[in-house]
Amino acid sequence: MIGRQTFLTRRRRRxxxxxxxxxxxxxxxxxxxxxxxxxFSIVAIRLVDVTLFVKQSEAQFSHSLPKDFLPANRANIIDxxxxxxxxxxxxxxxxxxxxxxxxxxxxxxxxxxxxxxxDPSGLFKLLNQDRDFVWIRRHLTPKLQNKxxxxxxxxxxxxxxxxxxxxxxxxxxxxxxxxxxxxxxLAGIERHFDQDLRSRQNALKLSVDIRVxxxxxxxxxxxxxxxxxxxxxxxVMDVQNGEIIAMVSLPDFDPHFLTGLNTNAHFNRATLGVxxxxxxxxxFTTAMxxxxxxxxxxxxxxxxxxxxxxxxxxxxxxxxxxxLSIPEIxxxxxxxxxxxxxxxxxxxxxxxxxxRIGILNSTSLEISEVGSPITPGRWGKTTTMTVGxxxxxxxxxxxxxxxxxxxxNGGIFFQPTLLKRSKFRTKKGMRxxxxxxxxxIRQMLRSVVVRGTGRKAASPGYLVGGKTxxxxxxxxxxxxxxxxxxxxxxxxxxxxxxFVVFAMLDEPSGTKETFGYATGGWVAAPVVGKVIxxxxxxxxxxxxxxxxxxxxxxxxxxxxxxxxx
Amino acid sequence: MKRATILWMLLAITAGFGLxxxxxxxxxxxxxxTEINHSTIENLQALHVIKAxxxxxxxxxxxxxxxxxxxxxxxxxxxxxxxxxxxPFRPQFQQGNRGKTRLAVSKSNPPAVxxxxxxxxxxxxxxx
Numbered sequence: 046m047i048g049r050q051t052f053l054t055r056r057r058r059r060x061x062x063x064x065x066x067x068x069x070x071x072x073x074x075x076x077x078x079x080x081x082x083x084x085f086s087i088v089a090i091r092l093v094d095v096t097l098f099v100k101q102s103e104a105q106f107s108h109s110l111p112k113d114f115l116p117a118n119r120a121n122i123i124d125x126x127x128x129x130x131x132x133x134x135x136x137x138x139x140x141x142x143x144x145x146x147x148x149x150x151x152x153x154x155x156x157x158x159x160x161x162x163x164d165p166s167g168l169f170k171l172l173n174q175d176r177d178f179v180w181i182r183r184h185l186t187p188k189l190q191n192k193x194x195x196x197x198x199x200x201x202x203x204x205x206x207x208x209x210x211x212x213x214x215x216x217x218x219x220x221x222x223x224x225x226x227x228x229x230x231l232a233g234i235e236r237h238f239d240q241d242l243r244s245r246q247n248a249l250k251l252s253v254d255i256r257v258x259x260x261x262x263x264x265x266x267x268x269x270x271x272x273x274x275x276x277x278x279x280x281v282m283d284v285q286n287g288e289i290i291a292m293v294s295l296p297d298f299d300p301h302f303l304t305g306l307n308t309n310a311h312f313n314r315a316t317l318g319v320x321x322x323x324x325x326x327x328x329f330t331t332a333m334x335x336x337x338x339x340x341x342x343x344x345x346x347x348x349x350x351x352x353x354x355x356x357x358x359x360x361x362x363x364x365x366x367x368x369l370s371i372p373e374i375x376x377x378x379x380x381x382x383x384x385x386x387x388x389x390x391x392x393x394x395x396x397x398x399x400x401r402i403g404i405l406n407s408t409s410l411e412i413s414e415v416g417s418p419i420t421p422g423r424w425g426k427t428t429t430m431t432v433g434x435x436x437x438x439x440x441x442x443x444x445x446x447x448x449x450x451x452x453x454n455g456g457i458f459f460q461p462t463l464l465k466r467s468k469f470r471t472k473k474g475m476r477x478x479x480x481x482x483x484x485x486i487r488q489m490l491r492s493v494v495v496r497g498t499g500r501k502a503a504s505p506g507y508l509v510g511g512k513t514x515x516x517x518x519x520x521x522x523x524x525x526x527x528x529x530x531x532x533x534x535x536x537x538x539x540x541x542x543x544f545v546v547f548a549m550l551d552e553p554s555g556t557k558e559t560f561g562y563a564t565g566g567w568v569a570a571p572v573v574g575k576v577i578x579x580x581x582x583x584x585x586x587x588x589x590x591x592x593x594x595x596x597x598x599x600x601x602x603x604x605x606x607x608x609x610x
Numbered sequence: 611m612k613r614a615t616i617l618w619m620l621l622a623i624t625a626g627f628g629l630x631x632x633x634x635x636x637x638x639x640x641x642x643x644t645e646i647n648h649s650t651i652e653n654l655q656a657l658h659v660i661k662a663x664x665x666x667x668x669x670x671x672x673x674x675x676x677x678x679x680x681x682x683x684x685x686x687x688x689x690x691x692x693x694x695x696x697x698p699f700r701p702q703f704q705q706g707n708r709g710k711t712r713l714a715v716s717k718s719n720p721p722a723v724x725x726x727x728x729x730x731x732x733x734x735x736x737x738x
Contacts, residue, residue: 263671
């Protein structure tokens with residue numbers, strides 16, 4: 046710049062003509078000067094550009110870690126209290142480049158010594174091929190990795206990977222499902238939220254309480270062993286919002302070791318299995334009859350004679366051979382009475398009612414194993430009666446629990462869910478029966494436990510109410526009287542219910558203690574009673590005095606046993 | 611040379627040297643950041659493993675067996691519940707000069723030592 050200034054000033058000052066050589070020299074100087082100044086201004090502009098402005102393409106060598114950095118490729122799953130249910134752990138997977146393996150026989154023998162799960166001859170075959178890549182063993186522990194490294198075999202190498210780990214093991218197997226070796230969700234929550242779990246940063250919070258889950262599982266397990274049942278299932282549901290607190294299906298499996306699995310263990314009896322529930326359906330029948338105004342608690346039906354429909358006969362297990370009032374039909378679980386009640390309600394109302402409480406469609410539960418209910422094709426007069434007593438329609442335990450929740454919570458139906466609902470975004474339920482009907486159902490359910498078929502479900506202080514259900518299983522094309530589905534659906538505390546507890550045993554056999562009976566009242570009701578007395582304290586339900594006047598005023602039911610007039 | 615030229619040259623040299631130092635400063639800081647990031651990731655991963663292990667050790671089935679075997683824990687019975695307000699004050703507090711309210715309590719609730727504990731459920735009922 047300095048040079049150019051002097052040059053220009055000189056030029057202005059100069060007026061007299063000069064020799065052409067000097068002129069040429071000056072012109073050259075001028076051009077050179079301009080070129081230089083252009084070059085320098087480019088440098089200057091670039092300097093400003095580089096130093097002052099930050100561009101995307103610029104290589105930044107270090108970034109600070111993002112705040113929500115996750116050391117895994119799949120989000121954790123936690124229970125409602127934050128207990129870890131599923132997480133990813135870093136592992137190493139061993140592979141071989143066969144072409145680089147010098148002595149396949151030696152390598153195979155040495156590897157088999159370190160990894161006893163593998164057999165040498167198979168390893169030799171793997172290593173002796175003329176190929177570039179073969180997995181030897183996925184997901185090694187650091188200890189094993191170290192051992193393999195110490196062999197110093199050429200051609201063997203490790204790839205970092207991740208393995209899904211379930212700290213609670215089999216306890217949450219049916220609920221969470223599992224993933225394959227490449228961490229793709231194959232069942233349960235893992236499958237339903239597969240994409241979500243890959244992309245989300247924070248943990249997925251379930252509505253399940255792992256402690257309650259454990260209690261339900263251990264009680265079911267001991268009942269299953271005691272009554273030699275082939276399977277069992279249990280559900281605990283929050284009646285105020287449909288959140289599932291526990292969901293168990295037995296037998297279950299270890300999600301870490303999926304080889305040699307059997308279909309029985311993998312079958313989710315709580316959601317995928319649909320069963321004819323039997324008498325527990327009388328809760329719905331009675332509720333719809335009362336709610337539609339067809340009957341009142343004072344009303345009743347003649348239960349003297351069994352009803353004959355075609356080949357089938359509807360008869361009572363505990364026949365009273367007289368007129369029975371509605372509460373009596375409910376408490377003694379009279380099939381004749383309930384069938385007549387259903388007949389009075391009519392198939393249209395019944396169908397509509399069952400649809401509203403989610404019995405006729407499969408639930409929208411957030412796992413991949415959701416069974417569709419088996420509903421009658423033709424809904425005639427006969428069907429109405431059989432459905433009224435819980436036959437001819439098969440539903441999953443989750444559906445039944447959700448339906449009964451709506452019956453006892455004041456009449457609001459909530460879709461069952463496995464996700465924890467935030468306090469501020471509670472899902473709105475749908476009213477299905479009136480508050481009054483709900484109260485009457487609660488009183489009757491309580492009476493079943495106080496003086497009816499469900500006495501074994503009583504858990505002093507927790508005001509348990511419920512209904513037993515015993516249904517014969519269809520084996521082939523016939524009902525088999527020895528193969529039962531024995532269940533009990535209970536709720537507590539009955540004056541303001543908070544939780545519904547369901548227990549079911551698949552093909553239980555009676556024992557000496559139960560005098561050979563394997564009905565719901567003998568095998569499933571005690572499970573519910575024990576579960577409630579153990580989970581009550583955990584779920585913050587305060588025991589109360591069941592004989593206090595306030596409670597009795599709320600719960601006691603006048604049971605007419607004779608027809609008026 | 612003029613003074614201005616010298617001044618500009620000095621400025622340029624200072625700026626150049628300053629930039630040079632700055633660059634090295636940034637480089638060393640970036641190196642530090644990378645190191646910190648590495649150790650953070652390492653620690654996070656270690657923490658992750660520890661959390662998984664904690665979850666495993668805390669699985670309810672294990673706690674249940676440990677509790678029953680080592681601590682002789684049993685499930686709580688409904689009759690074993692009591693509310694805070696149902697628990698009587700300790701005898702020595704009642705004897706002290708501690709105001710009328712406490713004395714009133716001591717009258718209505720004689721020390722539990724003197725008699726067999728009252729049935730708790732009955733008490734609950736009264737308070738509700």
